[in-house]
Amino acid sequence: MPVPGNPMRTFLGRHHQGLMLVALVLVSLVIISRQLEDSRGQTYFAKSVIAVMSPFQEGVTGAVRGIAGLWDEYLSIRGVKKENSKLREEVNSLRTEIQGLKEDLYRFGRMEEFAAYVSATDLSGIAARVIGESPDPWTRTIVVNRGHKEGVKTGSPVVMPEGLVGRVIEVSGSSSVVRLIVDRSSRVPVLVSRSRARAVLEGESSGTCQLKYLQRTEDIQEGDVIITSGLADIFPRGVEVGTVAQVVRKDYGLYQYAKVVPHVPMSRLEDVLILEHQSSLKDEDGTP
Amino acid sequence: MRLLYFIFLLGSALVLQSTLVPLIVPTWLAGGVDLPLIPVIHFALTRGATSGMLTGALAGYLQDAMTGGALGINGVAKIFAGYTGGFLKEKLFVRGIGHRAVSVSGAVLLSILSKYGVLALFGQSRPFIISPFLMWAFLGNALLVLLFHALLSRFEAYSGIRQEEELSLGD
Numbered sequence: 001m002p003v004p005g006n007p008m009r010t011f012l013g014r015h016h017q018g019l020m021l022v023a024l025v026l027v028s029l030v031i032i033s034r035q036l037e038d039s040r041g042q043t044y045f046a047k048s049v050i051a052v053m054s055p056f057q058e059g060v061t062g063a064v065r066g067i068a069g070l071w072d073e074y075l076s077i078r079g080v081k082k083e084n085s086k087l088r089e090e091v092n093s094l095r096t097e098i099q100g101l102k103e104d105l106y107r108f109g110r111m112e113e114f115a116a117y118v119s120a121t122d123l124s125g126i127a128a129r130v131i132g133e134s135p136d137p138w139t140r141t142i143v144v145n146r147g148h149k150e151g152v153k154t155g156s157p158v159v160m161p162e163g164l165v166g167r168v169i170e171v172s173g174s175s176s177v178v179r180l181i182v183d184r185s186s187r188v189p190v191l192v193s194r195s196r197a198r199a200v201l202e203g204e205s206s207g208t209c210q211l212k213y214l215q216r217t218e219d220i221q222e223g224d225v226i227i228t229s230g231l232a233d234i235f236p237r238g239v240e241v242g243t244v245a246q247v248v249r250k251d252y253g254l255y256q257y258a259k260v261v262p263h264v265p266m267s268r269l270e271d272v273l274i275l276e277h278q279s280s281l282k283d284e285d286g287t288p
Numbered sequence: 289m290r291l292l293y294f295i296f297l298l299g300s301a302l303v304l305q306s307t308l309v310p311l312i313v314p315t316w317l318a319g320g321v322d323l324p325l326i327p328v329i330h331f332a333l334t335r336g337a338t339s340g341m342l343t344g345a346l347a348g349y350l351q352d353a354m355t356g357g358a359l360g361i362n363g364v365a366k367i368f369a370g371y372t373g374g375f376l377k378e379k380l381f382v383r384g385i386g387h388r389a390v391s392v393s394g395a396v397l398l399s400i401l402s403k404y405g406v407l408a409l410f411g412q413s414r415p416f417i418i419s420p421f422l423m424w425a426f427l428g429n430a431l432l433v434l435l436f437h438a439l440l441s442r443f444e445a446y447s448g449i450r451q452e453e454e455l456s457l458g459d
Binding site: 016017020021024025028029031032033035036 | 337338341345348358359360361363364367368371374375406409410411412
């Protein structure tokens with residue numbers, strides 16, 4: 001019955017039958033929907049609940065996924081930074097390693113050349129690495145990492161497969177000083193390979209050598225190869241030294257001169273071969 | 289006494305519907321014989337829409353439970369039947385046979401429409417179309433309810449279950 005003064009009660013009193021009908025029908029529909037299944041075996045109740053709730057679920061899921069995505073992105077960025085730093089370190093390490101391996105490969109190749117050279121010439125020696133160079137432009141010497149401990153002796157010739165390098169002038173425990181043939185004080189008895197003319201090769205410090213004491217009558221021309229003569233028991237015979245670049249024959253005097261370019265690039269020495277001292281070799285052979 | 293009468297009437301309709309009707313009524317005619325509709329519409333016409341709805345809900349759910357169908361299908365149908373019967377009775381102030389026929393027909397029609405509407409809503413039946421089956425369901429039940437409503441009203445009058453004033457509605 002309507003109760004004056006209370007709109008809600010008045011409304012309920014007037015429409016209680018209609019409201020009851022709606023309530024009973026709705027409850028019945030819910031009950032039915034929980035029992036009946038659609039073609040996919042899903043109950044209508046579940047379907048209805050899903051239909052009503054899915055927009056909210058999608059919204060919440062989208063928001064959560066968005067936040068999770070942002071968080072993941074943040075974490076991945078952090079991870080990427082860390083990984084980037086780690087990879088940079090790894091790249092640097094690998095570059096160093098590659099460089100080392102290239103160096104090893106180069107040295108290995110050089111050692112093979114040395115071995116082939118030693119085998120072909122019946123000479124014996126040890127490979128040494130250049131670890132220093134004279135800072136004085138007037139003195140052309142290098143320091144190698146072999147010394148007494150490895151059997152290096154003063155006066156030992158130093159060569160490369162390309163040709164003569166110089167000779168050992170000082171020896172310490174684990175290093176030696178080598179005077180290059182381009183040093184001003186270097187003197188090497190040589191032969192002109194083609195004409196067998198004897199001469200002495202002196203250094204010029206500028207990277208070339210000068211052929212001296214060559215008889216004026218001797219046959220020499222540009223392009224001739226100069227080799228060691230084996231005299232003075234310092235250098236083994238037949239080691240290539242350089243090529244004649246220029247012949248100077250003046251109108252007067254007993255000798256003619258020649259400019260010789262060494263076969264070995266003296267400014268780019270890295271590894272050299274220190275041969276046994278010639279006197280030692282003779283001692284071992286039993287010859288004087 | 290009234291409660292026992294109510295229980296007897298409803299119980300009888302439900303039991304007979306699930307036992308006797310399948311035995312004596314051919315399947316193609318069974319749609320026109322819905323015995324629980326009789327007490328539902330009868331109570332709606334004699335006691336109002338609220339009683340009709342509650343009776344309808346009880347009868348419909350019990351009928352569903354007893355026939356093994358989805359609980360609530362007949363519930364909805366008989367809730368509508370009870371409400372419509374009570375609503376029309378109140379609006380038309382049912383006294384003559386014409387008014388009673390309109391109220392019963394409306395209640396039966398709403399019952400049938402709501403039942404098949406719900407079934408269609410949940411994909412269990414084709415959407416409502418006018419078919420001989422539905423026509424028979426409407427006519428058969430309307431006649432059945434009208435007949436039993438008159439009989440029950442007389443019985444209640446003679447047995448003193450209802451007061452003279454109320455019984456006048458069923459005359």
